[in-house]
Amino acid sequence: MPLRLLKYGLSRDYPVSGDIPATPELKPAYDVVIIGGGGHGLSCAHHLAKYHGIRSVAVLEKGYLAGGNTARNTTTIRSNYITPEGIAFYKEGVELFERLSQELDFNVMFSQRGQLTLAHTEATMRSFHMRAEMGKHMGTRTEVVDQKGVEELCPLLNMDYGGALEILGGLWHADGGTARHDAVAWGYAAQASRRGVEIHQRTEVQGFEVVGDRIRAVKTNRGRIACGQVLIATGGMNYDVALMAGVELPIRCYPLQAMVTQPLKPWLHTLVSSVSLHTYLVQSSRGEVVIGGGSDPYQLYSTRSTLDMKEHLAEGAVHLFPFLQGVRLLRQWAGITDMTPDYSPIMGASPLANLWLDCGWGTWGFKATPVAGKRMAQTIADGRVPDILKPFALERFETFRLLNEMGATAASH
Amino acid sequence: MNRLPPPFGSRIDRSRPIRFSFEGKAFDGYEGDSIATALAASGQWMLSRSFKYHRPRGILSMTGADANALVQLPSDPNVAAERTPISEGMRVSAQNVNGSLERDRDAIMDRFGRFLPVGFYYRTFIGPRRDSWLKFWEPIIRRKAGLGAVDTKAPHRHFDKTHLHCDVLVVGAGPAGLSAAIAAAEAGAEVVLCDENPEIGGALSYGRYDPAVLAGMSSRLAALPNLRVLTGTVCNGWYEDNWLPLIQGNRLYRARAREVILATGAIEQPAVFRNNDLPGIMLGGAAQRLIRHYGVRPGDSAVVLAANDDGYRAALDLLDAGVSVVELVDPRPAGGVGPFEAELRGKGVAIRKGATIEAAEGTAGNRHLARVGIGGSWVACDLLAVSIGQAPAWQLPCQAGGKVGYDAATQTMTITLPEGSVHLAGAVAGTDDLDYAIASGRRAAAAALSRLGHTVDEQPPAAGPRIARPRYVQPIVADPKGRDFVDFDEDLQVKDLQNATKDGYREIELVKRFTTVGMGPSQGRHSALATARIVAEATGRTVGEIGITTARPPVGPETLGVLAGHHEVLERRTALHARHIALNAVMKPVGAWWRPYYYGDASNAEEAVRQEILAVREGVGLLDVSTLGKLEIHGPDAGEFLDRLYTMAHANQPVGRVRYCLMLNEMGSVVDDGVAYRMAEDQFYVTATTGAVARVYADMLFWNAEWRLKVDVLNLTGAFCGLNVTGPKARQVLEALESDIDFSRDAFPYLSGRDGTVAGVPVRVMRIGFTGELSYELHCPSSLAPRLWDAVMAAGRPHGLRPYGLEASRILRLEKGHILIGQDTDAITTPDELGFGWAVSKKKPFFVGKRSIEMRARLGQSRRLVGLQFPAGAGNIAGESCLVLRDGAPLGQITSVGYSPSLERHIALAYVHVDDQAEGSRVTVKCRNGELIEAPVVGHAFFDPTNARQEI
């Protein structure tokens, strides 16, 4: 039995940890104002405080802590992308996850059980080979497996031999995994606030005071804050918040839906994802099977669920695992994703000198929570963008230096 | 036996006994019994072990909503024992037990609760090593997690889906729903009334009400042909524009209703005190359902905890069922006399007011209730019926936009809906008295009818007082020793919620996420109200400020099978499919289409492909190209239209000529290619790649919605088939067929098209050259394609004509360096990167993508698609997708590679650095096994670089 459980058992009172301090009064000014109290914003706050000694930091959250896409995503963590720039960045993200529970002294339950993406067409197999070759070159564990390999990794799959959706092979990414999304945010929040970062829940940004090429102050529903540097990390609200500062981002918002079954004894040990069926499944450590897929077909800022998407995801899940017919669904939900034209994020500088962007995370942001926070903190502390982030600059849309990750993003996020 | 004589037991048929087993032991019940009621009738009250502490659990609500009564069937996990009918030979077992239900080794967890405070797993299991969680702790947790087990060999079951349309959908056939449905139908509306129970009536079917009320409504209902009743049907969600899934067994009705009346009733809430989870402690409604529906006596000796009339009614029902009621405890302060008090006292029941149950104790191992603590002393009993409060069934109303509020005076949750097409009636609207419920149903019907345009003659009855006197007094008696459960599904106690707030999880959504309260099978039905009250008290706010978490669909559990239904995968076959099969083709799916991969013996695929290539290069081959996109553009602006869409010039294209066409998107990236045959001044026939045609067609229509040119676009992809006759002897084959087309070289030159008939089949023929050989592509109506195929095959026989498949086609085109869109191009490929400057008009003022490729050319280009050739007999060949490196950095990739029998070596197309594009440059390629090899850059057209063969 771990020592801490013994401590709990022997102490008379509940050992209060106080992870999230109650929201304090707003001060008139902070060195850094982080807009968005989700995983990315909190991660940045933690890195600023712990590694750069910047503790005059306010994290502003419109609702409750980490209640946006941090709480709604299906927690896929992976680095099997297409572009070398993307792979290098996400690979660092996976490596940070491998140490994250120790870093935060909070169990984020990083469960690196591997991700198996399935190909039902030769075109998909070809794209898998591209990702595998690039992934291997960049030092990730990404390989193409044949039908036998798929059967060994996931023996319960319906291979549909001879059928129109025969599984021809897969992309096996041993580095892939999941983590407990809330725990990541709470762990960062606890660490950051222990070092003096202030977390302000129910604090909504309503505008900016822009003077020349700088933001002088942030206007909120609780008052005005003068600021040194400002970071936007507001997920589905990025377009709106940036626009308040006069910055127009190439982003469109779409709902992304997911659903979860009742808890079952473990039977699915890897993440399984099908490109053709637009469906992926993963079983959480609670035993629930989380099922997700593609985005909604039209722009919308709403977290309503639809029956159509639920039926579609059920079709995919039952096709892959026919014995799931009798398994019961518990809940469905949605998040608002900020999609970029090339399915890569926008990180780094903005047209304003002290406004920094951590935006355009679409459907793929959770896995980057540690690395985006670390690198954006470095950017803010140094006042310049590190090499690893440079390819993700907003200007890439003016120079056609797109980082096209659509093929590595559409089915599993 | 706990079975009561008739008239108790409305749902069971005593003439039909059924035998089944539970935990390996035989039990008897009757048809109509659910698993839980048949077991209860035989004295088996324990149904499950709880999620975390493995405490014995039994019937709580009889609604099937909570984890307490989930059991395992061989092929069905997490089955609601309270609602699932028994059948002969059914094998039922408990789930989430280590050993057996009776002897669960994990029951020891109940003693270690203090070591496992709320959220303990976030603070432990971290070390000692970086992968300790993955390798050591998680496997232990995973084994303990979950409830039921899936049967991976479960037999396939049939599900179906259908649609249902109505003027008014009424959800819930209790008194309010019945009165609403009758009122709406009597006014002439098409009405559907659904209820999850097997009978109508709701509380009227099991509560202590005058049977004449239900009988009267039943007969009125039966006389209404425009009122359709769906019993055993769950309305499991509300979606935009009144789209509601109704689940009846294995069928999903997707219902569209113009108006919806939600009469979903209320959910009885448990009381919170130490050991409030023991089997034998149940809600009053559960006891009444056992008695009236199933004829099961819920206990021998009962205490009733009642804070409303329903509790008093339940006490009287228990007496009628032969249960000795020891005492009725009413937590409301003394004063005022309710309608049933005198009757109860007259039957010798002691009533204690202003008191509550403070704790309970169980028999050995907490297997059943033994006694309850009231006012500091213990009262022995084996049944505690709890009727202390209700929460309106908020799930459907909230999905439909309703807002939950809280009335502190009566400790009641309230729901308000915005004005619109969804209406509330009965207990969900806060009017739970029978007369008021019936009146509120009629009021809701009147509102719906007036929105539908019906004239409502009768003035709807006025709203009654919501609640006459307090009836919702939910006692929360926190116990220092715990086991005062708020959420039975998740084994959460009062202190767990309090402790979460101490750690800063003060918002209700954070409390939920940190403690998992409300996340189990019952989704907060029995915990949301108590949770809000506990969190409010712990954080110094009001219950209204705390609120409840978002109610998401589905309302109750639903199987993936019923959602998936009878799913068919979309498949397309060309009109020549049967011909390919007859010729022993190996078929493969390409997108939605099935296409011949090669013909002949699968054991010698390589040889078959080689022979097919040989036939094309030296004789003649026949390829089914019917999957190609085929579009026809008509109208006076047809030429202008193509000029704007494609990069080459088409407006000036002579009639009878065929031109390559290349399509870009606005970004200047290549998205499709094909050929355009000008059939007349105002008519083009254009091909598109198989995978892109749907998008190309839609884009054409979209652009023209903006341009408003005088053109029509027809998608003939399915209507027409295409046969490519190719090879040096192609002309001889066609000339052997009866035709009005002159196939001679001079009359029908390369890149021209002709209409006519071949073998009596009307055709459009284009001379194009994907294979690099003399080629005629014959397109004809799909219904006539088999005839044309047979004729060509017959005419070709003397010339050794061979049908060939996709694999040979790919090699043939690769030998010519022809690109495949999507394989040799990606989302950012420009014509320049392909060396396709020749295909881009420099003269046209506009075409889609023109502005962008000019800008991109100025920004500079970094890569170029070139041919690579590997030396004959090379040991390691780089496969498709292998990286092209420059100074160790990945610069490009191989996009196509194959062995060319004509050249007797491997050839490839690859992106290389723009500085390496010259013929003779050498590039480094990283093979799949990591070996670096060098390959020389060669021209695109590996075979017959002067293109002499296709123009003969």
Place this chain on the structure above:
Amino acid sequence: MKLLTCPMNGPRNIDEFQSFGPVRARPDPNATADREWSRHLFRAENRRGVVVEWWRHVPSNYFFLAERDLVSNEIIRTFDASEPRDRA
């Protein structure tokens, strides 16, 4: 399933339609600076409010315009492209 009222075919389930996104201004490609051109290509109308969008009724291949609220998802009106547009 949400309903969308096609000006030609009446109210139909929204899965019969294909969204082509908000109507975009079409700058003259030959009179637009590079920076403005790339903005035209990549920027997207995404304000929290009502937008005018292109929709296609797939079975009939009819393209029309709809005013829709991106927050509430309410479709305010649908109309043929030849009709005057209040917004955009």
